[in-house]
Amino acid sequence: MDARDSIESPAMTETNPDPQTSPQAGATAGPAISVATKSPAAGLRGRRDVGTVELQGLHAYYGSNHAVRGVDLGFAADQVTAIIGPSGCGKSTMVRCINRMHEEIDGARAEGHVLLDGLDLYDSRIDIVAVRRAVGMVFQKPNPFPTMSVFDNVVSGLRLSGASRSEMDDRGREALIGAGLWDEVKDRLKGPGVGLSGGQQQRLCIARALAVEPEVLLMDEPCSALDPVATLKIEELIGELKQRVTIVIVTHNMQQAARVADTTVFMLDGELVEVGPTDKLFTTPDDERTEQYVTGKFG
Amino acid sequence: MATATRTQYQEELQRLEASALDGLNLVNSALERTLEAIQHQDVELAQIVVADDDRIDGRYLEVHQSLITLLATQSPVATDLRLISALLHVLKCVERMGDQCVNICKVIPLTGNEPPADERMVQLILGMGKQTRALIGQAKRAFCERDVELARDLVRQDDVVDDLNRDGFRLALEIGDDADKREWAMTMLLAARAIERIADNAVDIGEQVAFVVTGLFREFEDASHPSG
Numbered sequence: 083m084d085a086r087d088s089i090e091s092p093a094m095t096e097t098n099p100d101p102q103t104s105p106q107a108g109a110t111a112g113p114a115i116s117v118a119t120k121s122p123a124a125g126l127r128g129r130r131d132v133g134t135v136e137l138q139g140l141h142a143y144y145g146s147n148h149a150v151r152g153v154d155l156g157f158a159a160d161q162v163t164a165i166i167g168p169s170g171c172g173k174s175t176m177v178r179c180i181n182r183m184h185e186e187i188d189g190a191r192a193e194g195h196v197l198l199d200g201l202d203l204y205d206s207r208i209d210i211v212a213v214r215r216a217v218g219m220v221f222q223k224p225n226p227f228p229t230m231s232v233f234d235n236v237v238s239g240l241r242l243s244g245a246s247r248s249e250m251d252d253r254g255r256e257a258l259i260g261a262g263l264w265d266e267v268k269d270r271l272k273g274p275g276v277g278l279s280g281g282q283q284q285r286l287c288i289a290r291a292l293a294v295e296p297e298v299l300l301m302d303e304p305c306s307a308l309d310p311v312a313t314l315k316i317e318e319l320i321g322e323l324k325q326r327v328t329i330v331i332v333t334h335n336m337q338q339a340a341r342v343a344d345t346t347v348f349m350l351d352g353e354l355v356e357v358g359p360t361d362k363l364f365t366t367p368d369d370e371r372t373e374q375y376v377t378g379k380f381g
Numbered sequence: 382m383a384t385a386t387r388t389q390y391q392e393e394l395q396r397l398e399a400s401a402l403d404g405l406n407l408v409n410s411a412l413e414r415t416l417e418a419i420q421h422q423d424v425e426l427a428q429i430v431v432a433d434d435d436r437i438d439g440r441y442l443e444v445h446q447s448l449i450t451l452l453a454t455q456s457p458v459a460t461d462l463r464l465i466s467a468l469l470h471v472l473k474c475v476e477r478m479g480d481q482c483v484n485i486c487k488v489i490p491l492t493g494n495e496p497p498a499d500e501r502m503v504q505l506i507l508g509m510g511k512q513t514r515a516l517i518g519q520a521k522r523a524f525c526e527r528d529v530e531l532a533r534d535l536v537r538q539d540d541v542v543d544d545l546n547r548d549g550f551r552l553a554l555e556i557g558d559d560a561d562k563r564e565w566a567m568t569m570l571l572a573a574r575a576i577e578r579i580a581d582n583a584v585d586i587g588e589q590v591a592f593v594v595t596g597l598f599r600e601f602e603d604a605s606h607p608s609g
Binding site: 336337340364365366367372373376377378379 | 387456457458459460461462463595596597
């Protein structure tokens with residue numbers, strides 16, 4: 083099976099019934115377009131050749147509030163990219179545009195293009211469910227489904243896609259191993275997901291995202307609710323996962339960005355100020371505003 | 382833009398920079414007294430220089446520890462990180478410059494109270510010392526003002542010291558067959574070599590100025606691959 087094989091999903095055959103109400107600009111009519119994913123055979127092993135994301139002229143609004151102002155930015159596959167910037171700079175909003183979560187908020191809309199391996203995720207023919215399967219997300223607070231067991235949490239996405247029992251068992255286990263959680267929970271897979279510690283719950287959420295084998299994993303301050311040890315485990319995990327999934331992490335913790343990211347992006351007032359290799363951005367930034375921010379002269 | 386932050390940290394960093402660079406004043410003072418001890422064969426003054434080196438070492442330890450604390454507690458980055466890295470280097474240079482003065486002052490008594498001094502050699506060493514003191518002052522000014530051109534000019538000034546050092550070798554060879562004179566000349570060559578190293582340390586500090594400003598570390602001159 084080719085790595086570019088598409089997800090078979092009935093929902094993906096639907097086209098947007100009314101392009102006028104579509105939240106995105108540039109929508110075009112036509113046949114349904116599939117979102118590329120890895121094959122199960124590619125699994126969570128080995129390097130990938132897909133998963134590049136490119137933002138082109140991305141704008142995001144909350145009503146009249148212009149939160150993201152024309153961002154052009156690429157996220158390379160097999161890399162961790164950190165987004166830093168003061169509160170309200172638009173970093174979370176920008177990331178939520180990548181898997182089209184932003185438009186779920188009342189009055190929110192996005193303009194421009196988000197390309198996943200060249201495919202415009204804001205094309206009207208794209209199925210949003212498939213987008214969110216290809217672009218997983220981990221949030222600030224761990225949010226396991228409270229009524230589900232550890233294992234059911236992990237395979238919940240697979241179950242929705244109609245995976246067989248044996249497939250769920252294999253991929254669920256693989257996802258837990260991938261999230262560095264298997265050894266800690268293998269004897270309590272039937273126990274409640276919310277019974278795990280905060281750090282374990284967050285890794286459970288990462289496993290849940292990994293189980294559907296996304297191309298991209300968005301992490302919105304994934305460690306802000308965790309203690310230092312749990313934080314370090316997540317950071318180590320990020321380093322391991324980047325060979326399997328493109329990672330974009332929003333963080334307020336600049337040291338975390340420095341530790342985990344290959345590339346760091348600095349945003350201010352909805353605009354992209356500077357993008358560069360992390361070591362360069364934290365030692366010799368080009369832009370004076372970046373210098374001022376990373377050295378803590380404003381924040 | 383949001384409000385200014387970390388003022389205490391910035392003030393502490395400024396204080397430590399001033400304290401580290403003030404170490405160069407201590408060195409300049411030690412070198413001045415070292416030269417005076419050479420000129421007048423003043424063994425007591427030489428002993429004072431040796432004892433006073435504790436002040437330079439103390440400054441090194443105090444500022445070094447405070448910089449390590451800043452690294453541990455404030456996670457400095459960008460210019461701040463480069464500055465702290467450079468200051469650690471400057472401190473090491475300051476400590477070594479002080480040690481070179483001690484090295485000179487320890488050999489001064491070896492030649493006795495009334496050595497068979499050659500006036501040309503004494504004047505040459507005093508000239509080296511004067512030029513080196515100017516280099517130390519220039520290195521400090523270049524650092525304070527983040528003046529890369531002034532820092533680069535230290536190489537040119539250092540060449541004067543190097544030339545004088547070579548002249549010292551020629552003078553020592555010409556000093557004759559008298560055993561006492563030759564022993565004294567050997568001692569003076571050690572002093573000249575120590576002063577020449579102090580000047581090199583001043584150039585090292587200049588290289589740190591360039592690092593703080595540009596983020597790139599390059600030796601101004603590669604001693605192992607001279608350009609000719």
